[in-house]
Amino acid sequence: MFVLTNDAQRVGVFCAERIGNTAGWAPTATGIGLDRNGVIIAGVMYDRYTGPNVVAHIAGVPGSRWMTRNFLRAIFQYPFLGLEVKRLTAEVEVANTAAMRLNKHFGFQYEATLTDVFPSGDVDIMVMWKQDCRWLHI
Secondary structure, eight states: OEEEEOOHHHHHHHHHHHHTOOSOOOTTOEEEEEEETTEEEEEEEEEOOOSSEEEEEEEEOTTSOOOOHHHHHHHHHIIIIISOOSEEEEEEETTOHHHHHHHHHHTOEEEEEEEEEETTEEEEEEEEEGGGOTTTTO
């Protein structure tokens, strides 16, 4: 059974372990996770909210079938309809081709590259605009 959770502590630990966040989350960060039988299998942490923008950090367990309609609807409705942001930003290490492919599948578009941000190299900044989000009404 799948259950959505807004336990930012559990979701934050899950996401941090998978994306390599060693700095931790801001105290204002929020999260949505997908829990199956007491175990988080996917999560999104929302960080650095500015009013018109929030940064999304998306993680999931490969092969766990976490991209359900309810989860996808929830993770995009929260920032666009709940926080009322105009844009959602994703930061993706250029070397992480799987994450890049996933973000493009979700509908994020390339915006800029930050050079030498991580030990592994560059980071692409990707954006999804509210009017372009196909997940709001599925």
